Amino acid sequence: MLASDIVVAQNVAFGIIAAVMVLFALRVVSSSNVVHAALSLVMVMAGAAALYILLAAEFVAVTQVLVYIGAVMVLFLFGVMLTRAKLGRDADLNNKNWAAGIPVALLLLGVMVYVLIDGLGDDKLDVTSGTAASTAAISDLIFSPYILPFWALSFVLLAAVIGAIVLARKD
Amino acid sequence: MLVNQFLILGAVLFCIGVYGVLARKNAVMVLMSIELILNSVNINLLAFDLMNGGLEGSVFALYIIGIAAAEVGVGLAMVLLIYRNKKSIALDELSEMKG
Structure with a gap:
């Protein structure tokens, strides 16, 4: 070495x-x-x-x-x-076993x-x-070859927001 | 530096998180342990990213951060709902499904 x-x-x-x-x-x-x-x-x-x-x-x-x-x-x-x-x-934070x-x-x-x-x-x-991973290079990857997982993630986040509101509201 | 330094640190954090998921009764504490597990995976992804000279690891680490945020939001909403119905978030009292 x-x-x-x-x-x-x-x-x-x-x-x-x-x-x-x-x-x-x-x-x-x-x-x-x-x-x-x-x-x-x-x-x-x-x-x-x-x-x-x-x-x-x-x-x-x-x-x-x-x-x-x-x-x-x-x-x-x-x-x-x-x-x-x-x-x-x-x-009382732990299980008994x-x-x-x-x-x-x-x-x-x-x-x-x-x-x-x-x-x-x-x-x-x-x-x-x-080489410091430039933000521009990462965005190029997200918005061209990996756009499909990005869309999927957007839908997951949307569903999570709606689900959290539906679950947590009082009625 | 060896890539194993980062990977073994990730493995240690992962196992601490697994222990937390198994040992904790409070639902909020279980969610915190899951965050530990997701973080250790991110460390692995970024270490491999630097080792291979690409950027895909960073992209997927960002996706994992997004998924983790969604998971915590829904998880805590469910915990609040359980608390409202049962006045307790102890996981061993949730035995309706005979698990």
Whole structure:
């Protein structure tokens, strides 16, 4: 490996972001306070946005901040508020046999890590020369070859908006 | 950097999300765990995107973000409806379908 192949700054940044994301993701699934879990989820989303910038995908990172941290988290906090969740500690957030989830998740993780190391052992990722994905190029892709999934997504969003209104209104 | 760094981080987040879906009783918490799972998939897509030098991964990551927004909207509307009818969003009390 050449000295120029070792990208110290990117690796340090990745390490910090990954540690923060895993830590707060564990808090999302283990916190006994609904609001704390929601705020931990914000940190995970922000870490994901930082990773997207590291992966040279600025437009996706900005969209992540706008849609997830902006809109989805507000929806979650409204959901917490409207279902009158107990603010503060709530010991009744887990199933009674929640511990059965741990071996399932660990087994899944073991299988996936084994397959990834076996299949993509030392494939390199060139984060330094990765051309910044220009927003114009992404829009060219969305609006010409991938226009059909875009239409489908538009209909899904329309149906979701109408469905959410129909479900949630009082009468 | 290795592409596996990103993929294994995605796998770890995915498994944390799966644990959350299995272990949580509160419906809003289950929806939050599903968001964790969708985010880990996005990290994978963008890592492969950079590895292959294309842009398709970014496009599909954007579609996933859109679908996730729709899913949270409908999901929370359903949770509100359940709360209004049963005064509780504990998933183990929803046994009408004998699941």
